[in-house]
Amino acid sequence: MNYIPVTENDKRNMLRHIGVNSINDLLIELKPRIADSGGLGLSNPMSELELLEHMKRLSEKNNLMKYFIGAGAYNHYVPAAVNHLLMRGEFLTGYTPYQAEMSQGTLQAMYEFQSFICLLTGMDVANASMYDGSSALAEAVLLSSSYNGRNGVFVNNGLNPQYVEVLKTYCEGADLEIVNEINEKTTCVIGQNPDFYGNLENLEYLSDRAHKVGALFITCVVEPTSLAIVQPPGYYGADIVVGEGQSFGIPINFGGPYLGFLGVKDFLLKKIPGRIAGMTADSKGRKGFVMTFQAREQHIRRERATSNITTNVELMAIASTIYLSLMGRTGLKNVAKLCYSRAHLLQEKLAKMDFKVLNDKPFYNEFLVRAPSGSSENVLSHLLKEGILGGLHLDHDNILICCTEMNSLQDIESYASIINERMLLK
Amino acid sequence: MGSLEGTKFTKEHEWITISSEGLAMIGISDFAQEQLGDIVSVELPKVGSKFRQMQPMAIVDSVKASSDIYSPLSGEVVQVNDELSEHPEWINESPYELGWIIKIKPSNMEELDDLMTAGQYSEFVGEMGK
């Protein structure tokens, strides 16, 4: 397949105009050259048809299951309209809106996304997205350290373990330290809500502890559909809210691309990393949008920038903006209620079968159980045979289970009865 | 624009004038504001912070650029022009008066000899255009 429109004839004319005999003459400067290695050892080109066949076969080597798992990636329903809009060439194939007059669509979408994040989290201002929840958290920590000049990072229990790993990696690079105490060397205190085990909590006590020593309080929201029914972090004193927006209209896609978001209170505006769209007027007084505060960003601040971030994940931000618009207040609450009730239904059934439920707090759509002694492995492999990914196997025979609106009452019934059968057989 | 006699300039386009009380007022030159374009914000140092000569002490942001402001003399910050957060445009419109940025208490007046006079700065800027 060949997307090169220039013909042999064109090529001859172009070379003549440039004043050379062949393309090789243009390559003179690009030494050293590899010996003409016959195409880098790659295979023959493929036509569109052949490519499609090949990719289908490859994709069929994967096995899709019924998902009862979350742990950072959530299987939600994406209304059909999201994709249809997203595939419009004007959204899909444009670049960063450096030239505002050419990109009013993207810029307005950024502004609306920023607004949605603020409305959901209770923050004053948000950027136009970051790579994913974990790196957004890392960037929030860098922001915090740049703000108060301190190096200690306190992480409350219950942060997604992968997020902890990412934080460690970034901190190592930036000479920051993850600590066990909150004191005047602490730059920020981090809490996830709902946490990795699904627990919901009013984190005001953490916020107070942070502020008492002059540290910032960061809340991390990995399952943001929870924000439809749970008090937002702005309510309990968060200075920064970060999180993962994948639940808002983005497919699970084997882990990416996802959607990080970051919102802050007003006083941190000048430190916020990433792109921000702002509303303004043109020379005729018409409302329009531009990227603003670019002087914070790497292409201007260079080594004085808080962050090196260049791309955001604009298309994903647009996807979630469209999702939130389509679902609306009513639809989003509905999603959250379905998630909540399905999870609690399954949890109840499992509790009746001697599964110990380990959440000591109210939970949203994820919960932790311990299978009857020694049997987690068995339970999960049996479910797997029936095409069900029953949860995430953790230490001590624990299983982290998630339900969303995609888990029908039927699915939950099947899950429970397969386990039941299995246990009766013993 | 009042008379610039007695005002001294740095190679980085800051100006500094010494008051009768021995305090120094600092800002950026007309040339600098012209180069930067419309100023949108200023990041000011905390009162009480100390700087060595030519150490960056503040940042001035325009739409397209971000510029460090270097301290023309060593000293301690005694006052900053907080109103610039509401009126960053004063730096463009009145760089030597309303748009003053920082006041310091210099610790070594001899450092003034390292700086250029208004006339020398004028020449310096003229040279830059070439």
Added chain:
Amino acid sequence: MKLIFEYEESITGHLPDSSDDDSHSLGDLPRELIRKELPLPNVSEIDVIRHYSNMSRKNFGVDIGFYPLGSCTMKYNPKINEDIAKLEGFMQLHPLSHQSCIQGSLQLMWELGEYFKKITGMDAFSLQPAAGSQSELLGVMIAKAYFKEKKEKRTKIIIPDSAHGTNPATAAMCKFETITVKSDSRGNMDIDEFKELLEEDIALVMLTNPNTLGLFEEKVLEISDLAHRNGSLMYCDGANMNALLGITRPADQGFDLIHLNLHKTFSTPHGGGGPGAGALGVKTHLSDFLPLPRVVNDGKNLALDYDRRKSVGMTRYCYGNFGMLVRAYAYIRSWGNELRKISEHAILNANYLCSLLKEDFELPYDRRCAHEFVLSSRKLGQKSALNIAKRIMDYGFHPPTIYFPLIVPEALMIEPTETESKETLDEFATALRKIAKELKENPDFVKGAPYTRSVERLDEVIAARRPNLRWNAHTGLEEEDGKKMPGINEREDRRQK
């Protein structure tokens, strides 16, 4: 122009109603946890469709017209790759699925890594980074870990003055100091100044090759040699890989690390600013530091290996922007061993377009360009690059990159890519030459451009001085307490006085 928040209340449902679910209501939650108000709009689906469709029409994309943004490689994004990325087996796969269920995706990642190794000459790749800048960050972290292990105290990174802003910003994120080397009269990094600055505490030399001027670093072999003798590592910012496919391999130029931008060279769509995907390649001596997990292949099965003691850790959740990896993979498979044609034609198109424009504009360096070139419009006056950029919109083209690299005054960085026809290049050159003429004959007209977009020139200064960054009930540019921020015209007047 309406915001989505300004529609009248209406709704379309997409899911079964939760109140039909007999079981558990939120009443079980403690009151203090329950949200009192959710201030989101309810809009019907038809209005959402119209809202975003109309918004998109105010945009420009590669699908709409020529988009010669230098350094961004705005090439055509094959539509078949969109369909492939949406194959259920790829798109609906949970990353934490059992290993036996993910062999297809692991195979894709494995093979893609192998292709990148062949293309660049590197020994190992990580597909984890979400973008070029995140790849750089990873690269710098790896360099830091490498020297820590060797117990060598190296705190500085050398970059040329033509470098992209991410390079020094990345260095700063890892607490490295940046040392900048000037460019010489041929646009190369000045080798003499480089030699002077190459001290014992230099950890890394970061080069883009071809550089941001679109020129090949002629002394790259010498630079690599010197750097290695100094014990420093060589990092290649692979943003300009579109010039090198099948022609030369960065490993052969002496680089120890390279990152690739899949949304540039490998055709994944830009999406209005992302998502992108990066890939970081390293030579053997650095491969132990690559992030977790690594994809391993024992010949029969593929697996995710977390057992690498020296790894720098993880830079993100899970494995990478898989959706973009699929597209890049498909792109490479479709070209196969004819990949070199891409770069040959990218270089042909750039040189041709340059030859059409160099008379009317200034070419700062008298050299053959690679896949992009930089012109200066300073003969046409101050801010001419800006005005040209705004005016070219009226001709139906996206402007080139302006005011970068910083070392060229009134810079216009133009990268046509290989997916443009000769006809398009001719039309673009004609338009630019017309605008040059307009600037001489009727400058004020050009300064007021653009005229044919949904808005005219937007006031970026007010946007920054009076930030309005989100919707709330009292949005608008009207000022409180009667004070009004001076607008564009007023500021001009005041300046004139």
